[in-house]
Amino acid sequence: MPLEPRESDLPRIPGALTFYKISSIITGTLLLLLCAEMLMKYAFGLELELGGAYGFLAFVPTDTVQAVNLSLGILMVHGWGYVVYLFADFRIWSLMRWPFTRFLLIALGGIIPFLSFFLEVRVAREVTAYLAARSAKADATPQSVEASH
Numbered sequence: 001m002p003l004e005p006r007e008s009d010l011p012r013i014p015g016a017l018t019f020y021k022i023s024s025i026i027t028g029t030l031l032l033l034l035c036a037e038m039l040m041k042y043a044f045g046l047e048l049e050l051g052g053a054y055g056f057l058a059f060v061p062t063d064t065v066q067a068v069n070l071s072l073g074i075l076m077v078h079g080w081g082y083v084v085y086l087f088a089d090f091r092i093w094s095l096m097r098w099p100f101t102r103f104l105l106i107a108l109g110g111i112i113p114f115l116s117f118f119l120e121v122r123v124a125r126e127v128t129a130y131l132a133a134r135s136a137k138a139d140a141t142p143q144s145v146e147a148s149h
Contacts, residue, residue, distance in 0.1 A: 003097035010134070013095050017127050020088040021120055024109060027085040028116035030078040035113050037071045047071040082110040096127065 005013060040046045046059040052067035054060060065071075086107060093103040106123065109116035 002099075005096055005130075009095045010131070013092075013127065013131060016088070016091045016095050017124060020092045021124055023081070023085045023088040024116045024120035024123075027078070027081045027110045028114070028120070030074070030081045031110060031113055031116065033074050034078045037074050041071060048074075085110045085116070092123065092127065096130070 037048065040048070040059060041062055044059075045062045047062050047065050048070040049058050049060045049065045050056070050068040050070050052058060052060065052065065057070075060066075089103060089106045089109075093106065106119055109119040
């Protein structure tokens with residue numbers, strides 16, 4: 001029998017779900033930017049430079065960046081965003097008391113392009129449905145107790 005969330009954790013689940021949804025979208029978007037940056041760097045030998053000699057924003061040959069290296073910035077921001085995403089994953093996973101394999105699957109959303117967008121929808125749908133069913137069950141229970149008196 002699968003574990004269910006503790007009664008004391010139920011009020012924290014909606015906030016954890018919102019945090020997960022936001023971090024999932026941000027991480028997925030940053031991952032797509034990182035993939036585009038890696039493609040430009042390794043397929044075309046270009047990096048993104050901000051405020052350099054070629055203008056406000058320009059692609060320059062690899063290792064010739066003289067101003068702000070946005071390619072490196074995208075890499076670092078995605079890395080830290082993924083850490084936040086893992087925290088959000090851990091939070092919703094632990095509150096819902098899912099199996100560890102579920103945690104690992106959700107964690108893959110930050111390293112497989114587009115997966116975080118699909119998982120965000122699926123996880124949100126499942127958690128929302130669980131909370132609605134739990135609320136409906138709680139609403140029905142007092143009525144049946146009152147009817148038996």
